[in-house]
Amino acid sequence: MKKVIFIGPPAAGKTTLRRFFFEGIPADLLMKRQEPPSIGLKHEVFEYLFMYPVEKKKHSPEKVPFKLALVDTSGQEMEKWVTTQRKEVFSGTDIVFFIFDLGEWGDPARRQFICDYIWFVLKTRNEIAPSALLFILAHKYDKVAGKKGDVNATRRDVTEGIKEYLFKKKELVIELNVSVTSLHKSFRNHTFSTMLDLITDSMQDLMG
Ligand SMILES: Nc1nc2c(ncn2[C@@H]2O[C@H](COP(=O)(O)OP(=O)(O)O)[C@@H](O)[C@H]2O)c(=O)[nH]1
Numbered sequence: 001m002k003k004v005i006f007i008g009p010p011a012a013g014k015t016t017l018r019r020f021f022f023e024g025i026p027a028d029l030l031m032k033r034q035e036p037p038s039i040g041l042k043h044e045v046f047e048y049l050f051m052y053p054v055e056k057k058k059h060s061p062e063k064v065p066f067k068l069a070l071v072d073t074s075g076q077e078m079e080k081w082v083t084t085q086r087k088e089v090f091s092g093t094d095i096v097f098f099i100f101d102l103g104e105w106g107d108p109a110r111r112q113f114i115c116d117y118i119w120f121v122l123k124t125r126n127e128i129a130p131s132a133l134l135f136i137l138a139h140k141y142d143k144v145a146g147k148k149g150d151v152n153a154t155r156r157d158v159t160e161g162i163k164e165y166l167f168k169k170k171e172l173v174i175e176l177n178v179s180v181t182s183l184h185k186s187f188r189n190h191t192f193s194t195m196l197d198l199i200t201d202s203m204q205d206l207m208g
Pocket residue numbers: 009010011012013014015016017030031032033034035037072139140141142143181182183184
């Protein structure tokens with residue numbers, strides 16, 4: 001059983017992405033639905049089966065059972081979140097998706113919070129699940145895209161911003177895997193294939 005976690009600040013879009021990607025619920029329907037935000041550390045677990053296309057020499061598609069855990073934490077709780085729940089969430093994890101709202105990236109205080117959160121995730125990953133892969137999703141690109149939006153420029157800006165923060169504040173030099181996503185009409189196909197590529201590539205690596 002593989003374990004995937006979706007982690008990040010509340011309202012980043014984790015639940016929506018889960019339903020869009022794993023449950024095939026139309027994005028328009030998801031974006032219309034206003035669910036009350038959950039308060040406090042929320043840890044939900046879902047079980048899925050992931051399938052691969054038939055390979056030449058094999059007769060049936062490969063199936064990989066995996067567990068998806070969704071974790072929300074707000075600022076104050078991150079500090080408190082140090083013992084049992086941290087272990088429960090990270091132990092045995094194969095893939096970590098860190099999801100944040102790009103609409104917050106322009107605000108220096110929120111940007112710092114996001115970078116701190118990533119640092120916390122990296123630190124916890126290193127202690128509890130050092131071989132887990134980390135993928136950062138800079139989500140809700142539609143909020144910042146504008147008319148001449150350039151996904152790659154945004155991706156570079158976010159990647160460099162996080163790396164610079166980790167270097168300056170934490171003396172950490174690290175390569176990061178950042179993808180820009182959105183469920184807006186014009187980006188949802190890109191988002192779906194980005195997530196599919198990240199998951200299939202890493203599942204294949206994990207299966208050896
Ligand atoms: N503009 C925009 N809003 C989104 C997108 N994805 C999700 N949302 C909205 O963001 C809000 C929070 O989403 P949710 O999945 O509940 O966040 P979670 O707390 O991380 O699970 C909801 O109102 C969603 O409709 C997106 O790509 N663009």
